[in-house]
Amino acid sequence: MFRKDYLLRMVEEMTEAIGKVFTLKQQRKHAEALSELDELLRRNFGLNSSLLNSLPAEDVIELFRFRGIIEVDNLQQAARLLEEEAYIYGEKAKVEGIDDEERQHSLDEELIRLMKSLHFYLYALNHGANPKLLDAPDRAESILELTKEYERPARTEKQLAMYREQQGKYDQAENSWYRLLHVGGEHPVNYRHDVQAFYERLSELEDAKLETGGLPREEVEEGLAQLNREMANG
Template sequence: MRERPDRRDVMSATVLPLLLVAGEYDSVAPPERVFTVDKPNVTQAVIQGAGHMSMMEAPKELARMVEDMVEMVGKVFGLKQQKKYAEALWEIDDLLSKNFRLNTRLLNSLSVEDIIDMFRLSGGVEADKLQTVARLLQEEGGVYKDMGEADEALRRFMKSLHLYLYADLNGAQRSMLQLQDRVAELKDEVKGYRLPVKTEKILLSYEEKEGRFDEAENVLFRLLNQREITEEEGVSFYERLLEREDEALNQGGLPRSEVLEGMETLRRRINA
């Protein structure tokens, strides 16, 4: 880690909001080395008593975040029932500000890549914080849906789905916010709409990981038809499935005979 390239010039140049976090007793990246950028868009935070693995050493911070989230979801649900939409949006914005020093307007102006970059730390991603942001976006989308603003809701649902999937592929605790249930809800919300290619690609990995091979194949062919992945990558997908037991393939909705058929179809396209 000590030999990683210095990225402070990137932090100095960006106008995105940054949260710089350091453990009080971190000898690898001590506070004086981390807090070298002082700009209006930069927030500095020291986790008292923690070293380099501050997220593992300070689990109470994560627990507080989850408690705040549960409380907010309950409040927003009640406010939506009362059609107090402005108050519901304020609750979401307040929690976003409290935990991440962000506001919903800024969050929705950023791309998913920019949001993910905000939660990169020491070469990794703070996946549980990322899924918390995804939950906030999902809640906000739900408010706009109830308000009848379908386009605003859809934008937030799509962004939330991408962040959940990315967080999951980077080690998020699934039980923290029932991530799999949230992904299923969002898939229903965006059904019938064309997802961004970057989201489709990680959805393909997610569906394969979950053992929903028929769903993964559907994503695969959407990407192939858009020429966003190659036939060779598709063949590799089927080759991975052939390593599975027949029972797993059947449960995943893609029997071995269909796997072989799909592979042969792509090989013919390659040789055409």
């Protein structure tokens, strides 16, 4: 009960701060809006935006480990703040009169934060976060739509594959694994055992569930056979 009340208080505080940030954005007070979010990160988590955006995602996640467990509900709150930062930079890029270099910088900062936020949302959802606390599923889908033209980091693509499987969207999960093996990723061989385990999990499901998930049994068997051939050939 204490932890639930604690989380709700944090969410209420964050919601209030984001409302203030929204007003500052409307007034084009972008620096003040960013400062407000940075202060909330510092106060709630002892972190700051610069640290969250400079460290690799895996290292940031470790900062949320307490007594051996990643506090995923806190992580998704940090994701929400980074997401809001991204939108501020997106608004900065639209300001008339700024030069091309400054506009591109703002767009780059927006994308960095959207990708990092997406990774944290997916990781949190894959590891037991409360999906209703911040509407994280809807927020993740929104960011996926906003960033659909960009290649996702391999670590994020893996989280997306796991999340799609969790949702029962097996065809979309397979698409993410395919991208890791054949399109992106510096070391696709590292993901072969993950993909093999994915197909083996699906092979244990009923035909009707596979059909509903968009990946009929014959396609599962075909995918696993193809992967086994690739692994045999090195």
